[in-house]
Amino acid sequence: MLSRDTWKEIFETIQKNKLRTFLTGFTVALGIFIFVTLFGMGNGLNNTFAKFFGDDATNVFFVFPGRTTIPYKGYKANRRIEFENKDLTDIEDKFSMLLEYISPRITRNALVTYNDESDNYSTRAVGPAHQFAEKTILMKGRYINENDIKGKTKYAVIGRLVEQDLFKGEESIGKFIDLGGSVFKVIGVFQDDGGDNEERNIYIPFTTRQLIEKNTDKIDQIILAFRPEIGYAGAMAFEGKLDAFLRDKKFISPEDPNGIFIRNVADNLKQNQQFAAVLQIIISGIAFAVIISGIIGISNIMVFVVKERTKEIGIRKALGATPRKVTNSILFESIFITTISGFVGMIIGVVVLGQIGGKTLEDDYFITNPYIASGTAVFATILLIVCGTIAGYIPARRAAKIKPIVALRDE
Amino acid sequence: MIEIKDLHKSYKMGSNSLHVLKGINFSCEAGELVAIMGSSGSGKSTLLNILGMLDEADSGEYTLDGVPIKDLSETKAANYRNKFLGFVFQSFNLINYKSAMENVALPLYYQRVPRKERQEKSLKYLERVGLREWATHLPSELSGGQKQRVAIARAMAAEPKVLLADEPTGALDSTTSYEVMDLIQKINDEGNTILVVTHEPDIAEMCKRVIHLKDGVIVEDKKVEQVRASQYVK
Ligand SMILES: Nc1ncnc2c1ncn2[C@@H]1O[C@H](COP(=O)(O)OP(=O)(O)OP(=O)(O)O)[C@@H](O)[C@H]1O
Numbered sequence: 001m002l003s004r005d006t007w008k009e010i011f012e013t014i015q016k017n018k019l020r021t022f023l024t025g026f027t028v029a030l031g032i033f034i035f036v037t038l039f040g041m042g043n044g045l046n047n048t049f050a051k052f053f054g055d056d057a058t059n060v061f062f063v064f065p066g067r068t069t070i071p072y073k074g075y076k077a078n079r080r081i082e083f084e085n086k087d088l089t090d091i092e093d094k095f096s097m098l099l100e101y102i103s104p105r106i107t108r109n110a111l112v113t114y115n116d117e118s119d120n121y122s123t124r125a126v127g128p129a130h131q132f133a134e135k136t137i138l139m140k141g142r143y144i145n146e147n148d149i150k151g152k153t154k155y156a157v158i159g160r161l162v163e164q165d166l167f168k169g170e171e172s173i174g175k176f177i178d179l180g181g182s183v184f185k186v187i188g189v190f191q192d193d194g195g196d197n198e199e200r201n202i203y204i205p206f207t208t209r210q211l212i213e214k215n216t217d218k219i220d221q222i223i224l225a226f227r228p229e230i231g232y233a234g235a236m237a238f239e240g241k242l243d244a245f246l247r248d249k250k251f252i253s254p255e256d257p258n259g260i261f262i263r264n265v266a267d268n269l270k271q272n273q274q275f276a277a278v279l280q281i282i283i284s285g286i287a288f289a290v291i292i293s294g295i296i297g298i299s300n301i302m303v304f305v306v307k308e309r310t311k312e313i314g315i316r317k318a319l320g321a322t323p324r325k326v327t328n329s330i331l332f333e334s335i336f337i338t339t340i341s342g343f344v345g346m347i348i349g350v351v352v353l354g355q356i357g358g359k360t361l362e363d364d365y366f367i368t369n370p371y372i373a374s375g376t377a378v379f380a381t382i383l384l385i386v387c388g389t390i391a392g393y394i395p396a397r398r399a400a401k402i403k404p405i406v407a408l409r410d411e
Numbered sequence: 412m413i414e415i416k417d418l419h420k421s422y423k424m425g426s427n428s429l430h431v432l433k434g435i436n437f438s439c440e441a442g443e444l445v446a447i448m449g450s451s452g453s454g455k456s457t458l459l460n461i462l463g464m465l466d467e468a469d470s471g472e473y474t475l476d477g478v479p480i481k482d483l484s485e486t487k488a489a490n491y492r493n494k495f496l497g498f499v500f501q502s503f504n505l506i507n508y509k510s511a512m513e514n515v516a517l518p519l520y521y522q523r524v525p526r527k528e529r530q531e532k533s534l535k536y537l538e539r540v541g542l543r544e545w546a547t548h549l550p551s552e553l554s555g556g557q558k559q560r561v562a563i564a565r566a567m568a569a570e571p572k573v574l575l576a577d578e579p580t581g582a583l584d585s586t587t588s589y590e591v592m593d594l595i596q597k598i599n600d601e602g603n604t605i606l607v608v609t610h611e612p613d614i615a616e617m618c619k620r621v622i623h624l625k626d627g628v629i630v631e632d633k634k635v636e637q638v639r640a641s642q643y644v645k
C-alpha cells in the first residue's frame with residue numbers, strides 16, 4: 001500500500017519527534033495495559049469463586065439439626081434436635097427416586113499420635129458416600145467402604161498433610177495410629193482441592209465412632225446428594241419436601257426458623273455465580289471505559305499533533321505534497337505508533353498478570369490465576385488501533401485540506 | 412513564461428472586504444530576473460502567492476509556461492508547484508527537525524526521485540550554495556544567511572521553471588543579503604526565471620527588471636542595469 005520510501009519518511013519523522021511519539025505511545029500502551037490487567041483480575045476473581053465451590057460436589061444438601069424456638073405438638077420450645085441412624089434409612093426409603101447418595105457425618109477433634117509425633121486433628125466419622133460429596137481424591141490405599149461400616153472397623157483415611165506431619169515421609173499405609181485413645185489402622189491417604197485445612201482431616205467409619213461413644217446411634221449432620229438430572233428446580237422442590245418430612249418426623253413447627261437447617265450447595269453456587277458474573281460485567285465495563293478513554297486520548301493527541309505540525313504541513317504542501325500524501329503520513333505515523341505501543345502494552349500487561357498471580361493475591365484479594373484470553377487482549381488492542389486511526393483520520397484530513405498559504409502563516 | 416491578465420484579489424474580513432489586487436496585467440519571459448516592489452501592504456506577497464498557486468485569485472487569467480492555471484484541485488496544484496515552482500521565503504521555512512540535506516531532498520521526495528539520487532542531488536545543490544559541509548546540520552545550528560542558502564538549494568533542487576522569492580533578504584543583514592543575491596544572480600545566469608519581492612532598492616537594482624505595485628495595480632515597470640552582487644562579496 002505504501003512504498004518503502006514513504007515508510008522510511010514516516011519512520012524518520014517518528015524518530016525525530018521523540019516526545020510526540022512517546023506521548024502517543026504511552027497513552028496507548030497504558031490504556032491497553034490497564035485493560036489487560038483489569039480484565040485479567042476479573043477473571044481471577046471468577047476463578048476464586050469457581051474454586052470455592054468446585055471443591056465440593058454441587059448437587060449436595062447439608063442437613064444440620066438445631067434447637068427449636070417454637071412449642072409444637074405438645075413439645076416445649078428450646079428442645080435440641082438430634083439425628084440418628086434411623087433417619088438416614090427413612091430418608092433413603094422416602095426419597096429413593098430423588099436421592100443419589102447419603103452419608104452421615106460426626107465431627108470430633110482428637111489428639112492423634114504416631115510414634116513420637118502427635119497433633120490435634122479433626123476427625124470425621126462418615127459413610128462411604130461421603131467421598132463423593134467432598135470430592136475426596138485418594139492418593140493411595142482406599143476409602144471407607146460398606147464392610148467397614150458393618151464391621152465397625154478401626155480404620156482411618158488420613159489427609160495428605162496429616163501423613164506429612166506425623167509420618168515424616170515414612171509409608172503410612174498399614175501403620176497404626178492412636179486416635180483419641182483408640183488405635184486405628186491407616187488404610188488410605190487423600191488430597192483435596194479445598195485447601196490445606198481439608199487435608200488435615202481424618203475419616204473413620206461412622207459406626208466405629210458411635211461404638212466408641214457408648215454405642216450411640218446419634219449423628220451430627222446428614223449430607224445427601226440429589227440426582228443431577230432433576231435439575232435446579234427439582235433440587236429446590238426436593239429441598240422443600242425434605243424439610244417438611246424432617247420437621248414432621250422430629251415434631252418441629254413449619255414456622256420454626258431454627259429447628260433444622262438445610263444448606264443447598266446448588267442454590268449457593270447459583271447465587272455466587274450470579275454475583276461473580278455481575279462483578280465480571282462491572283470489571284469488563286471499567287476495562288472498556290479505559291479503552292474508550294484511550295481512544296479519546298489518541299484523538300486529543302492527534303488534534304494536538306496536527307495543530308503543532310500545521311506550519312510544517314504548509315511547507316510540505318508548498319514543496320509539492322498532495323493532500324493525500326499529507327493525510328497518509330500523519331495517519332500512518334499514528335497507526336505505526338499505536339500498533340507498536342498497543343502490542344507492547346498488551347504484552348507487558350500479560351506478563352504482569354502472569355507475575356502477580358500467586359499466594360498473597362489469592363489469599364488476601366481472592367484473585368486466583370488472573371489471565372486474559374489472548375483473543376480478548378488482541379481484540380481490545382485492535383479496537384484501540386482501529387478507533388485511534390479513525391480518530392486520527394479526521395484531524396489529518398482537515399490538516400490536508402488547509403490552504404497552503406493559511407498553513408504557512410501559522411506560527 | 413508567466414502571463415497574467417486582469418488579476419483581482421480581495422480579502423474578506425467579516426462584512427468588510429479589502430480589495431488588494433485590482434487588475435494586474437503582467438508577463439515575463441524565461442530567464443528574466445524581476446523585482447516586485449511597493450510599500451508595505453501593497454499586495455506584493457499576495458501577488459507572489461497567487462503566482463505560486465499557494466493562493467487563488469478571485470478573477471483574471473494566469474498562464475504558466477503555456478499551462479492555464481484555473482480551478483485547480485489541491486492535488487493538481489500540489490503537483491504543479493512541485494514540478495514548476497520553487498519557493499524562497501523571508502522566514503526560510505525549513506523543517507526544523509530535518510537536516511539541511513533532508514530539507515533540500517524534500518521536494519525530490521515528492522517528485523518520487525529514488526532515495527540515493529535524492530541524496531546525491533541535494534548534496535550537489537548544497538555544494539552550489541557553499542554548504543556541503545553543513546549537510547547534516549539542523550536548521551537551528553545554522554545562521555540566517557546559511558538557512559536562506561539551504562532554502563535556495565531546496566527551491567533549486569526540484570529544478571523548477573520559476574523561482575519565487577518573497578523578501579529572501581528581509582531577515583538578513585546587508586553583507587549576507589548580497590551573498591544571497593549573488594547566488595540568485597548566478598542561478599539566473601543559468602537561464603532560470605526568478606521573481607523577487609523586496610522593498611530594498613539596492614536589492615531591486617541587482618535584478619534586471621523592476622515593477623512597482625501601488626493601490627493594487629502596477630504603476631511602474633522598467634528594465635534596469637543590473638548591479639552585480641559579487642563585487643560586494645569578499
Ligand atoms: N489572509 C489575509 N486576510 C486578510 N487580509 C490580508 C490577508 N493577507 C493579506 N491581507 C491584507 O492584504 C494587504 C496586502 O497584503 P500583502 O501581504 O500582500 O502585502 P505586502 O505588499 O506583501 O506587504 P509587506 O511588504 O508588508 O510584506 C494588506 O493590507 C494585508 O493586511
Ligand SMILES: [Mg+2]
Nearest residue numbers: 455456457577
Ligand atoms: Mg509581504
